[in-house]
Amino acid sequence: MTIDNFEPEEATIAQIHRGFESGTITSRDLVEHYHQRIDAYDQNGPELNSIIEINNAAVDRAEELDKKFSEEGEFTGPLHGIPVLVKDALETTDMPTTFGSDAFKGYMAEKDAEVIQRLREAGAIILAKTNLPDWATSWFGFSSVIGRTKNPYDLDRDPGGSSSGTGAAIAANLGAVGIGTDCGGSIRVPASFDNLVGIRMTPGLISRSGVNPLVSHQDTAGPMTRSVRETAQLLDVIVGYDEEDKLSANNELTEIDGSYLNHLKADALNGARIGVLRGSFGDENNPDAAPVNTVIDDAIVTMRNSGAVIVDPVDIPRLADYLEETMLYILQSKRDLDEFLGEIDGPVDSVDELYENGEYHELLICSLDLRRMDQMISKIIQNTGGGSMHNKRFNKRF
Numbered sequence: 001m002t003i004d005n006f007e008p009e010e011a012t013i014a015q016i017h018r019g020f021e022s023g024t025i026t027s028r029d030l031v032e033h034y035h036q037r038i039d040a041y042d043q044n045g046p047e048l049n050s051i052i053e054i055n056n057a058a059v060d061r062a063e064e065l066d067k068k069f070s071e072e073g074e075f076t077g078p079l080h081g082i083p084v085l086v087k088d089a090l091e092t093t094d095m096p097t098t099f100g101s102d103a104f105k106g107y108m109a110e111k112d113a114e115v116i117q118r119l120r121e122a123g124a125i126i127l128a129k130t131n132l133p134d135w136a137t138s139w140f141g142f143s144s145v146i147g148r149t150k151n152p153y154d155l156d157r158d159p160g161g162s163s164s165g166t167g168a169a170i171a172a173n174l175g176a177v178g179i180g181t182d183c184g185g186s187i188r189v190p191a192s193f194d195n196l197v198g199i200r201m202t203p204g205l206i207s208r209s210g211v212n213p214l215v216s217h218q219d220t221a222g223p224m225t226r227s228v229r230e231t232a233q234l235l236d237v238i239v240g241y242d243e244e245d246k247l248s249a250n251n252e253l254t255e256i257d258g259s260y261l262n263h264l265k266a267d268a269l270n271g272a273r274i275g276v277l278r279g280s281f282g283d284e285n286n287p288d289a290a291p292v293n294t295v296i297d298d299a300i301v302t303m304r305n306s307g308a309v310i311v312d313p314v315d316i317p318r319l320a321d322y323l324e325e326t327m328l329y330i331l332q333s334k335r336d337l338d339e340f341l342g343e344i345d346g347p348v349d350s351v352d353e354l355y356e357n358g359e360y361h362e363l364l365i366c367s368l369d370l371r372r373m374d375q376m377i378s379k380i381i382q383n384t385g386g387g388s389m390h391n392k393r394f395n396k397r398f
Helices: 013-022 027-043 058-072 114-121 164-171 188-193 228-238 246-253 289-305 319-326 329-343 351-356 362-367 370-384
Strands: 051-054 083-087 125-130 177-182 220-225 273-275 309-311
Touching: 013 228, 027 051, 027 058, 027 083, 027 125, 051 164, 058 125, 083 114, 083 164, 114 125, 114 228, 125 164, 164 177, 164 188, 164 220, 177 188, 177 228, 220 228, 289 309, 329 351
Parallel strands: 083 125, 083 177, 273 309
Antiparallel strands: 051 125, 177 220
């Protein structure tokens, strides 16, 4: 699809802004274009099922920004007119927030999450909310609110989670850039499955206010984009201190030279020591693992050619034991979710209430009953065909 002489698919923030400046596209054009793609590919056609809720106010916001730019000749902020897809774990005042839970259909937050506020202030348009497993409690693309999200590269495979909807939707060009959340891989897993750039920041650099917790002091929101530059542009907007989030005081301990964009340098890896934990690679005899290992090895070569010192292999004795011994999900997630549910004016007040009412996706039973973990994993593998994907752009296929 094209808009006059502008090609929206794969367009970067910089390219979109140049389109605004040249008059070949408006923000309203872009919003309506993404609405058409959501209808064609998410709700119909391949039915990716990545979008929970479309923001009905997006067109009006786009028109407001277009008018301001026409009258003043200046952008409102660094994300002026950019349609952003946001994981439905972040509270929004202009559309419901479900947290992926059928129990919270229709729940309206009293205040935007801090990340949402920062995006709006930077001129971004919150285009839609995206799917996630209930309360971001797993690594796949199933929720009780809308069901299964598909991987746009291979519809029989899972897009990864818990930021499954954002990953699938950005890969499918249903929005310009996206926001996910990560506690133990929930940005990085779908980014790897969907051929995106995803980064997990040090917790506290990005406010957790208005974001449902999993393990509170491990949680962080973060960008999911198609380029490293766009990731840096989003970080410049959403990183910062929030007086309502004590952990965000970490910002006072971090020195950033003006902008994350300043650190995108050709020689940035020169002299960096990067260890390769070979023991955590997949089995080369596994037909699903071997291609993934090849991609990683190619990346290692690229890093070495960019000046990095590669230490290969690195061994951490008893790593699996350490990870098991320090995992906090079972010990802390229920407590943190209960605290969050008790603070908001929602339909339920505790995880026990969700469980007793049966208000969760059946594949999430392991979060509530560890005795059924093995059955759940087997069912996921059956339903998704694993997590690998074909390395080709979605818009070349559809």
